[in-house]
Amino acid sequence: MSDTLPRDAARPVPPEAAEDDVLVRVDKLVKHFPVRGGGLIRRTVGQVQAVDGVSLVVRRGQTLGLVGETGCGKSTLARCIAGLIPVTSGTVTFEGRNITNLSRRAMQPFRREIQMIFQDPYGSLNPRRRVGAIIGDPFAVHKTAKGAARKKAVQELMERVGLNPEHFNRFPAEFSGGQRQRIGVARALALRPKLIICDEPVSALDVSIQAQVLNLLADLQSDFGLSYLFIAHDLEVVRHVSNDVTVMYLGRVAESGPKDQVYETSRHPYTAALLSAAPAADPDAAAERRRIILTGDVPSPINPPDGCRFHPRCPKAQELCGQQEPVLEVKPGDPATHLTACHFPVQAGESLARVAGRDRR
Amino acid sequence: MSLLEVTDLRVSFPTADGLVQAVRGVSFSVDSGRTIGIVGESGSGKTVLTQTLLGLTQGGRIEGKAVFDGTNLLGLRPDQLRKVRGAEIAVIFQDPLTSLHPLYKVGWQIVEMIRSHDRSVSKKQATERAIDLLGRVGIPRPRERVNDYPHQFSGGMRQRAMIAMALSLSPRLIIADEPTTALDATVQAQILDLLLRLQQESDTALIMITHDLGVVADIADDVMVMYAGKAAEKAGKHDIFYLPHHPYTKGLLESIPNSSAAGQRLRPITGQPPSLIRLPSGCAFHPRCAYVMDKCLTEQPRLAPVGDDGNHVSACWLPVTAAGLAAEAEELRRRAVGLGRNEAAAKIAEAIAERPESEGSVIA
Numbered sequence: 001m002s003d004t005l006p007r008d009a010a011r012p013v014p015p016e017a018a019e020d021d022v023l024v025r026v027d028k029l030v031k032h033f034p035v036r037g038g039g040l041i042r043r044t045v046g047q048v049q050a051v052d053g054v055s056l057v058v059r060r061g062q063t064l065g066l067v068g069e070t071g072c073g074k075s076t077l078a079r080c081i082a083g084l085i086p087v088t089s090g091t092v093t094f095e096g097r098n099i100t101n102l103s104r105r106a107m108q109p110f111r112r113e114i115q116m117i118f119q120d121p122y123g124s125l126n127p128r129r130r131v132g133a134i135i136g137d138p139f140a141v142h143k144t145a146k147g148a149a150r151k152k153a154v155q156e157l158m159e160r161v162g163l164n165p166e167h168f169n170r171f172p173a174e175f176s177g178g179q180r181q182r183i184g185v186a187r188a189l190a191l192r193p194k195l196i197i198c199d200e201p202v203s204a205l206d207v208s209i210q211a212q213v214l215n216l217l218a219d220l221q222s223d224f225g226l227s228y229l230f231i232a233h234d235l236e237v238v239r240h241v242s243n244d245v246t247v248m249y250l251g252r253v254a255e256s257g258p259k260d261q262v263y264e265t266s267r268h269p270y271t272a273a274l275l276s277a278a279p280a281a282d283p284d285a286a287a288e289r290r291r292i293i294l295t296g297d298v299p300s301p302i303n304p305p306d307g308c309r310f311h312p313r314c315p316k317a318q319e320l321c322g323q324q325e326p327v328l329e330v331k332p333g334d335p336a337t338h339l340t341a342c343h344f345p346v347q348a349g350e351s352l353a354r355v356a357g358r359d360r361r
Numbered sequence: 362m363s364l365l366e367v368t369d370l371r372v373s374f375p376t377a378d379g380l381v382q383a384v385r386g387v388s389f390s391v392d393s394g395r396t397i398g399i400v401g402e403s404g405s406g407k408t409v410l411t412q413t414l415l416g417l418t419q420g421g422r423i424e425g426k427a428v429f430d431g432t433n434l435l436g437l438r439p440d441q442l443r444k445v446r447g448a449e450i451a452v453i454f455q456d457p458l459t460s461l462h463p464l465y466k467v468g469w470q471i472v473e474m475i476r477s478h479d480r481s482v483s484k485k486q487a488t489e490r491a492i493d494l495l496g497r498v499g500i501p502r503p504r505e506r507v508n509d510y511p512h513q514f515s516g517g518m519r520q521r522a523m524i525a526m527a528l529s530l531s532p533r534l535i536i537a538d539e540p541t542t543a544l545d546a547t548v549q550a551q552i553l554d555l556l557l558r559l560q561q562e563s564d565t566a567l568i569m570i571t572h573d574l575g576v577v578a579d580i581a582d583d584v585m586v587m588y589a590g591k592a593a594e595k596a597g598k599h600d601i602f603y604l605p606h607h608p609y610t611k612g613l614l615e616s617i618p619n620s621s622a623a624g625q626r627l628r629p630i631t632g633q634p635p636s637l638i639r640l641p642s643g644c645a646f647h648p649r650c651a652y653v654m655d656k657c658l659t660e661q662p663r664l665a666p667v668g669d670d671g672n673h674v675s676a677c678w679l680p681v682t683a684a685g686l687a688a689e690a691e692e693l694r695r696r697a698v699g700l701g702r703n704e705a706a707a708k709i710a711e712a713i714a715e716r717p718e719s720e721g722s723v724i725a
Contacts, residue, residue: 069545070516176633177403206402206572211616211629218626233545240618240627277550279575281617283598286579293554294547296501297515 023195023227024058024081029090031073031080035302049301050076052251053090055328058195063221063228065242065259067235067274071298073251074231078197081229082114083107094195112142115188119200121180125172131158131183132168138190157186161216178209185216189224197229202237214241235278239263244337247271250309251301253328257338265348267331267340270310272352290353308343315352316344362431363390364566365414365534370425370435372406372413379638383409383421385590393533394560396567398581398598400574400613404634406590407570411536415450416442429534448478451527455539457519461511467522468492468507475529494525498555517548521555528559534566541576553580574617578602583672586610589635589645592664596673606667606675606684608650614686631713644678652679652694653709654701
């Protein structure tokens with residue numbers, strides 16, 4: 001029997017060259033949060049479909065960028081992968097082992113391997129504890145270093161992320177935003193994890209400081225062979241750091257693939273709109289650009305639209321889009337790594353812009 | 362005569378730790394129908410600057426002049442200022458959720474705004490006006506939504522409601538303080554589009570405060586880059602982006618990731634902004650500046666014209682011909698630094714070179 005057809009093409013899992021290249025595989029992950037009524041019994045009256053069947057792959061030593069708007073489920077997905085919240089269905093596989101919904105004890109060894117950096121460098125550090133203690137916490141939790149050895153390890157980490165090791169005894173309030181983010185990076189790095197999930201790590205920082213932190217993350221990646229799942233809404237930042245990019249919309253993957261494929265030859269109208277909306281720091285480009293102005297806001301994930309979830313805002317939507325959910329698949333002419341969930345993908349040279357570049361003076 | 366002309370504005374706040382010099386002598390002007398973008402990092406004084414114009418800074422020492430249509434705003438009594446605020450000059454803040462009162466209906470808040478300036482308008486008329494405004498800013502079914510509370514609106518809709526409120530009295534100047542920072546890219550695009558359209562319709566002047574150079578590139582006509590309470594550079598948009606003179610402007614432009622240099626190393630500015638209580642001597646940027654010269658340590662540069670048109674000014678000791686990102690400009694800068702750098706500056710330059718990407722020491 002011949003098996004010439006690329007079977008992977010129809011499956012919503014990005015196909016890859018070699019399986020041992022893969023650090024994390026997420027397959028059809030679903031996370032619904034119950035919505036309870038206000039009455040005495042608190043019956044479940046609905047589900048927030050925060051993540052609804054997402055599949056993705058993080059490769060060793062590489063960065064997967066995850067983009068999407070507020071409420072698209074990217075942070076929920078990150079928390080599911082890190083095992084911070086139980087998943088509703090689907091699987092998370094880390095180095096070939098299924099780590100979905102493990103017990104606390106069974107999860108413990110994996111927690112070392114998967115660490116997180118959070119968006120808010122103010123909110124993610126306890127203001128009443130000294131920086132040395134904060135960075136040393138992972139050693140305490142995992143009982144790997146004590147006393148003088150722990151202090152030494154912490155100071156090495158501080159040095160590595162560009163903090164002065166002598167500031168070991170200071171409180172978070174004595175550091176600036178960028179420095180606090182470095183503290184968060186040091187803490188994440190303490191146990192030499194294989195995967196760091198960065199949830200909007202530079203969004204709260206000024207541009208000049210943002211560049212410092214991005215360079216630090218790049219250095220650490222090459223020094224320690226780290227893999228990153230990099231979540232951000234700034235498309236230029238994601239383009240800068242990522243090898244592959246996954247675009248999410250309302251709990252589902254709209255498009256995914258190698259960075260250049262997704263950015264240069266976007267197939268999903270949502271990706272195209274997102275890219276056209278992001279302002280570039282270049283007045284000439286801004287004047288020439290044809291912006292796709294979407295109408296309306298992201299709908300509620302409690303009651304998402306039928307069919308393609310993007311169809312009520314999509315400039316290309318047709319009747320089919322409201323009836324049938326598109327499958328995440330390779331579109332004609334695309335490489336096998338570039339997947340799009342759209343009935344009417346954007347063709348090369350096609351323009352979706354409603355208005356030509358706004359001419360001003 | 363410009364619509365708003367700010368001259369040598371200074372604002373400082375006495376605190377237990379010392380005098381915080383938030384704004385240190387800033388001058389700029391805006392004409393009707395034009396947009397000035399004010400760019401700077403946290404703590405550069407951009408928000409204090411504009412809030413002072415509206416009498417919203419409390420406990421500050423204020424000097425200088427801000428003449429709006431012939432009246433000095435800084436000399437007005439609170440009741441006089443209240444007449445200007447809202448009716449003549451409107452503000453849009455960054456966070457629309459905290460700027461709207463959560464217990465009152467959105468429509469009621471707009472009606473209140475209209476009626477507080479003109480009691481002769483009936484509630485019914487004002488409500489009709491509010492519905493019309495909500496429709497103009499793109500809120501669907503405004504006749505129903507006018508009775509919603511702020512929490513029933515999404516982030517983008519709240520910001521639209523804020524814009525509707527700002528427009529309700531047809532102001533001649535709108536101050537938008539990071540109006541799109543809290544919004545997603547596609548919604549940001551909608552809001553910027555809306556602001557531009559409304560500006561063109563009614564010839565309003567717009568002051569756009571932002572840290573996002575992309576937003577400035579998109580909608581500003583003129584740009585003022587602020588650093589540590591002063592204007593580092595002022596120019597038309599194209600000059601700022603293509604012929605930056607001040608090393609801080611240049612540093613900001615170089616630190617943004619962009620598609621043409623994807624995958625390459627970013628070039629951040631070393632160190633962090635200074636404390637506004639203990640400012641560095643001379644040019645406040647010198648401890649972070651790759652082109653530091655001896656003069657920069659002791660003498661504060663004034664804004665001086667760069668280029669030919671006279672609109673482009675920069676406060677830097679580098680030669681005025683050394684503007685832009687091209688190799689020739691860099692050569693001019695290097696030559697000036699070679700002549701102007703002796704022992705004192707060499708030490709600082711060495712320190713910067715040693716810790717090219719660290720953030721320096723802890724906040725003073």
